[in-house]
Amino acid sequence: MTYHSDPTRWTQSQGDAPELLRSAFDAGTREGPSDFQMRALALKLAAVGGGAALAAGASTAQASATAGGGALTAGGGAMTAAATGGALTLTKIAVSLALIGAAATGTVLWQRATTQLPSATVTERALPSGQPSAAAIVAPMELPSLPAARPAVEPTPEPTPARADAVPVVAQQVPPTAEAVPSPDSPGAVVAARVVAPAGEPAATLAADRAPMQGASTAGVQVAAVARSSAPSRRTEHRAAETVRSVSRASADQAQVGETAAADEATMGRGTSRRQQVSEIELLRSARSALAARPREAYRLTEEHRSLYPRGVFTQERDALAVEALQRAGDLKLARDLAEAFVKHYPSSPHAHRFREAMSLP
Amino acid sequence: MSSLSPLSVLARLSEPELAAHEAGERPPMMAHNDGVPLDFDAVVAEHGPYIWRVLRRLGVRPSDVEDVWQETFIVVHRKLDAFEGRSQLRTWLSAIAVRVASDYRNRAHRRREQATEEVPDGGTAASQHDDLVEQERRALLDRLIGELKPEQREVIVLYEFAELPMQEVAEALGCPLQTAYSRLHAGRRALEQAARREQARRGLP
Numbered sequence: 001m002t003y004h005s006d007p008t009r010w011t012q013s014q015g016d017a018p019e020l021l022r023s024a025f026d027a028g029t030r031e032g033p034s035d036f037q038m039r040a041l042a043l044k045l046a047a048v049g050g051g052a053a054l055a056a057g058a059s060t061a062q063a064s065a066t067a068g069g070g071a072l073t074a075g076g077g078a079m080t081a082a083a084t085g086g087a088l089t090l091t092k093i094a095v096s097l098a099l100i101g102a103a104a105t106g107t108v109l110w111q112r113a114t115t116q117l118p119s120a121t122v123t124e125r126a127l128p129s130g131q132p133s134a135a136a137i138v139a140p141m142e143l144p145s146l147p148a149a150r151p152a153v154e155p156t157p158e159p160t161p162a163r164a165d166a167v168p169v170v171a172q173q174v175p176p177t178a179e180a181v182p183s184p185d186s187p188g189a190v191v192a193a194r195v196v197a198p199a200g201e202p203a204a205t206l207a208a209d210r211a212p213m214q215g216a217s218t219a220g221v222q223v224a225a226v227a228r229s230s231a232p233s234r235r236t237e238h239r240a241a242e243t244v245r246s247v248s249r250a251s252a253d254q255a256q257v258g259e260t261a262a263a264d265e266a267t268m269g270r271g272t273s274r275r276q277q278v279s280e281i282e283l284l285r286s287a288r289s290a291l292a293a294r295p296r297e298a299y300r301l302t303e304e305h306r307s308l309y310p311r312g313v314f315t316q317e318r319d320a321l322a323v324e325a326l327q328r329a330g331d332l333k334l335a336r337d338l339a340e341a342f343v344k345h346y347p348s349s350p351h352a353h354r355f356r357e358a359m360s361l362p
Numbered sequence: 363m364s365s366l367s368p369l370s371v372l373a374r375l376s377e378p379e380l381a382a383h384e385a386g387e388r389p390p391m392m393a394h395n396d397g398v399p400l401d402f403d404a405v406v407a408e409h410g411p412y413i414w415r416v417l418r419r420l421g422v423r424p425s426d427v428e429d430v431w432q433e434t435f436i437v438v439h440r441k442l443d444a445f446e447g448r449s450q451l452r453t454w455l456s457a458i459a460v461r462v463a464s465d466y467r468n469r470a471h472r473r474r475e476q477a478t479e480e481v482p483d484g485g486t487a488a489s490q491h492d493d494l495v496e497q498e499r500r501a502l503l504d505r506l507i508g509e510l511k512p513e514q515r516e517v518i519v520l521y522e523f524a525e526l527p528m529q530e531v532a533e534a535l536g537c538p539l540q541t542a543y544s545r546l547h548a549g550r551r552a553l554e555q556a557a558r559r560e561q562a563r564r565g566l567p
Contacts, residue, residue: 006521006527006528007546009521009522009525010522010550011523011525017553017554017557018554018557018558018560018561019561019566020502020557020560020561020564020566021553021557023499024499024500024502024506024557025503025522026499027496027500027503028419028499028500028503028523029523030496031418031500032411032414032415033410033411033415037414037428038411041410041428041431042403042406042407042410044432045406045432045435313436314436316440317440349440350440350441350443350444351440353444
C-alpha cells in the first residue's frame with residue numbers, strides 16, 4: 001500500500017540540489033561491474049550442487065594456518081608445521097604452490113621408503129584415526145624468500161624401523177647433510193598437507209618445509225610425505241614414507257622464482273581464502289554429485305571437508321549434506337543424530353527447519 | 363540441476379520425481395516466484411550487477427565488493443528455498459544485501475579502516491582523464507553517503523540507486539513506510555548540506 005506517491009528520484013532530477021551532489025549521483029548511477037567482472041564472479045559461485053552455485057565469502061574463511069593442538073615438529077627445528085586433526089585450517093592451494101615452487105626452484109627428488117623413514121622427527125598428533133575420510137591440508141606459514149646461489153644437495157635418508165603401532169606417528173629422520181637442512185633457528189616455513197586417500201587406504205601426510213638453509217646462500221624446498229593408514233583399530237600404522245626434497249641450484253632466475261612464490265604466498269591473507277573456497281566448493285561439489293548414486297562416498301567427502309575446513313565458509317552446507325547422505329545411505333540413526341546437532345547449531349537455518357520437519361526433531 | 367535438497371521434500375517426491383532428482387534435475391519444489399521455480403544461477407545472472415551496485419553504495423569498498431557480493435549470494439543461496447514470494451525478489455535480495463553490508467561496515471569499523479576514499483587506480487594518461495573525473499565523483503559520493511546515518515543511508519541507497527519503490531524500501535528495511543519517508547527526507551537534507559559544505563570548501567558557488 002502506498003500512502004504517498006514516491007518523490008522524484010534524485011538520480012532522475014535533483015531539482016536545485018548542489019551541482020557537486022548532482023554529478024556525484026550521476027557518477028554513482030553509472031558505476032557497475034563490467035560483464036567480465038560479473039562472469040568471473042558468477043564462475044566463482046561454483047556449483048556445490050549442480051546448478052546451485054555457492055558463493056565464496058572471503059571474510060569467514062580461515063586462510064592462514066591457525067591450527068591449535070597438535071603440531072608436526074621436526075628434529076632440530078628442521079620442520080615445524082602446525083597441524084591438528086580437529087582444528088586444521090589449511091589450504092590445498094599452498095601444496096600446489098609449494099610443489100610448483102619446488103619444481104621451479106630446483107631439483108626434485110622423490111624418495112620412496114616403504115619401511116624407511118625420513119630423517120626429521122615428525123610427530124603427528126590429533127589426527128582423526130579411524131576416520132574414513134581423508135584430507136588434503138596445507139598449513140602455510142610465513143615463507144621467506146629463497147636466497148640464491150645454492151648447490152644442489154641430495155638427501156640421503158637413513159632407514160630406521162617403522163613405529164608401526166604408534167599413535168601419534170613418529171617418524172625418525174636424520175638430516176642427510178648439515179647444509180641441506182634449515183638451521184634450527186631459521187624462520188622455518190612449513191607447508192603440511194595430508195593427501196586424500198579413500199578409507200582403509202593409507203593417507204599420506206605431506207610436509208613441505210620451505211626455509212632458508214644454513215649459510216644464507218642456500219635455497220631449498222623440502223616436501224616430506226608421510227603416508228599413514230587410517231586403521232579402524234585406531235592404531236595408526238606407519239606404512240610408507242616419502243620424501244621430496246628440492247634444492248635450488250645457483251641461479252638468479254631460480255631465486256627470482258622463489259621470491260615470486262614467496263611474495264605470492266605473502267599476499268595470501270586475502271587471496272588464499274578465495275582459493276581455499278574454490279577447494280571447499282570443489283569438495284562439496286563432489287560430495288553433492290555423489291549423493292544420489294553413492295551416498296556413502298558423499299558422506300565420506302563431507303567428513304573430509306569437515307577435517308579440512310572445520311571453520312570453512314560452507315560448514316552449514318556440508319553438515320546439511322552429511323545428514324542427507326546418511327539418510328540416503330540408510331544410516332538413519334547417525335543421520336538423526338547429526339540432524340539434531342545441526343538444528344542445535346544452526347537453529348535458524350532453512351535446513352534446520354527442514355530437518356525438524358522431516359525428522360520430527362524438537 | 364539440483365540444489366541442496368531438503369529432506370522433507372525428497373521424502374515427498376514420487377518415484378519419477380525422485381528419479382529426475384537423482385538424474386541431477388532440479389527438484390520441482392525450490393523457491394517459487396509467481397509459481398515459477400527460482401533458479402539460483404538465474405537469480406545471480408539477473409540480479410548480480412544490481413546487488414553489486416547496492417553494496418558499493420552501501421559503503422563496501424571497491425576492493426572488497428567482490429568478496430561481499432559473494433558473501434551476499436551465499437546467504438541468498440542458503441535462503442532461496444525459504445523465499446516464499448511474499449515480497450518482490452529484488453526487495454528480498456536488497457534486504458539481504460543491506461544486512462551483509464551492515465555486517466561488513468561493522469567489521470570495517472572494528473578494523474578501524476576507512477570505508478571510503480580509495481586512491482583511484484589507473485594511470486594518468488589523457489585518455490583516462492574522464493575516468494579520473496568519474497572516480498573522483500564516485501569517491502565524493504561514497505564520502506557524502508558515508509557521512510549519513512546508516513538508516514538514512516540505507517533508505518537513500520535503496521530508493522535512489524536501487525530504485526525500489528518506497529513501499530519496498532520500507533519492506534526491505536523492516537520499518538514502517540512513514541519512517542522510511544522521514545529517513546529519506548532527512549538523508550536528502552543531510553546530503554545537500556554536506557554537498558554545499560564541500561562546494562564551499564572547493565570555492566564553488
